[in-house]
Amino acid sequence: MNIPMSHENELLRETVRAFFNEHVLPHEETVDRLGEVPEEIGRDIEAKAKELGLYAANLPESVGGGGLNHTQMSIIEREFGRTSHALHSWVARPTELLLACQGDQVEKYLLPCATGEKRELFGLTEPEAGSDAMGMKSNAKRDGDDWILNGMKHFISAPTMADFAIVFAATGVDETKRGPRKRVTAFLVDRDMPGVTFREGNKCVSNRGYKTYELIFDDVRLAPDQVLGEEGRGFELAGQWLGMGRIWVGATCCGKAERLMEMAADWAATRKQFGQPIGSFQATGFRLADMAIGLRSADLMVWDAVRRADAGHLKDEDAAMVKVYCSEMLCKVADDTVQIFGGMGLMEEMPVQRLWRDSRIERIWDGTSEIQRHIVTRSILRPLGA
Numbered sequence: 001m002n003i004p005m006s007h008e009n010e011l012l013r014e015t016v017r018a019f020f021n022e023h024v025l026p027h028e029e030t031v032d033r034l035g036e037v038p039e040e041i042g043r044d045i046e047a048k049a050k051e052l053g054l055y056a057a058n059l060p061e062s063v064g065g066g067g068l069n070h071t072q073m074s075i076i077e078r079e080f081g082r083t084s085h086a087l088h089s090w091v092a093r094p095t096e097l098l099l100a101c102q103g104d105q106v107e108k109y110l111l112p113c114a115t116g117e118k119r120e121l122f123g124l125t126e127p128e129a130g131s132d133a134m135g136m137k138s139n140a141k142r143d144g145d146d147w148i149l150n151g152m153k154h155f156i157s158a159p160t161m162a163d164f165a166i167v168f169a170a171t172g173v174d175e176t177k178r179g180p181r182k183r184v185t186a187f188l189v190d191r192d193m194p195g196v197t198f199r200e201g202n203k204c205v206s207n208r209g210y211k212t213y214e215l216i217f218d219d220v221r222l223a224p225d226q227v228l229g230e231e232g233r234g235f236e237l238a239g240q241w242l243g244m245g246r247i248w249v250g251a252t253c254c255g256k257a258e259r260l261m262e263m264a265a266d267w268a269a270t271r272k273q274f275g276q277p278i279g280s281f282q283a284t285g286f287r288l289a290d291m292a293i294g295l296r297s298a299d300l301m302v303w304d305a306v307r308r309a310d311a312g313h314l315k316d317e318d319a320a321m322v323k324v325y326c327s328e329m330l331c332k333v334a335d336d337t338v339q340i341f342g343g344m345g346l347m348e349e350m351p352v353q354r355l356w357r358d359s360r361i362e363r364i365w366d367g368t369s370e371i372q373r374h375i376v377t378r379s380i381l382r383p384l385g386a
């Protein structure tokens, strides 16, 4: 770790590392080979995480969560990043959007997610609306006080079948100074409601065993108390928390890059060609040096971002910069590690190829690198009126 830590935070890091070494890492290979996490393994990780207080550590203690601050969460996410998200995600970090629950929603959705009785999905992406989330076709129309929801979501991910989804749907159009803009509302939609189908979707080669689901809504009648937050303010609600999600991506990328770099350094020091360790060739040594420089810079960016978040000053562009930099740093480290391993780097028996595959998703989910660069560009040009 490149960042100096308090004694308390170092203890937290050691606890998470020990937990992962004992209960998670031994399952990595099996999960990748099977393409899924056997239920008993997932439930065991979940139970052990609860015993240690790592489950829902991001939610406030007042709702049954661990009450950790952003700095502490970044330490956990960095450690979790060393392994596959398929296993990591059994230790739930429920979306903080649930903190917008009000009235009966608190008992029905927020509290059970903090204890692990329920799992949620974050349902934004659609087959024809990925980066362009505003292109969504899912819509909800008024019927008296109720809403009738129609549409489809895909790539909605979770370690296992969830109980409900936070679903974003168009509920009208607003006139803005930039022209008409879809009004988007967030709804809490239970899996067992009439007209709702949650089914397993495409299988991803990054983090094999981490599932994506398709959600289908066919004339689903929603009561007024199924609106999360304010009607028409779904994007604003999501926007409050999407930034932190991007910081967690950054932290996990640092953890994975650190593990890859350890493997690369070990191989470079022990694999011999032309009578010498391959690390003594400058072409290999400089790759290791660049990994160390990239990782330190990425760690510092995450550290800076969590401090901004803890102080309540995190901006969209801060989070976007972290996501781009850390995910691209990781992909470079993963690719260079394969190169240092030579042919062995691509053999199924070696963990390098798996970590290389697992790394690739980080530049895509939670908003692609291109979309993050748009956010950074906007922050530069908007103040200039462009």
Ligand SMILES: Cc1cc2nc3c(=O)[nH]c(=O)nc-3n(C[C@H](O)[C@H](O)[C@H](O)COP(=O)(O)OP(=O)(O)OC[C@H]3O[C@@H](n4cnc5c(N)ncnc54)[C@H](O)[C@@H]3O)c2cc1C
Residues within 6 Å of the ligand: 122, 123, 124, 125, 127, 129, 130, 131, 132, 154, 155, 156, 157, 158, 204, 212, 361, 364, 365, 366, 367, 368, 369, 370, 371
């Ligand atoms: C494993 C997995 C899990 C996921 N989990 C969830 C989830 O739980 N919930 C959820 O809602 N979504 C989830 N997603 C969806 C994810 O956020 C999207 O895949 C991502 O936002 C990109 O959308 P897309 O795949 O449709 O790509 P597209 O939007 O079709 O983009 C394709 C390419 O075009 C580029 N592009 C698009 N627009 C622009 C532009 N304006 N300028 C420059 N380049 C552009 C993109 O950067 C990309 O390179 C998940 C995806 C995966 C693969």
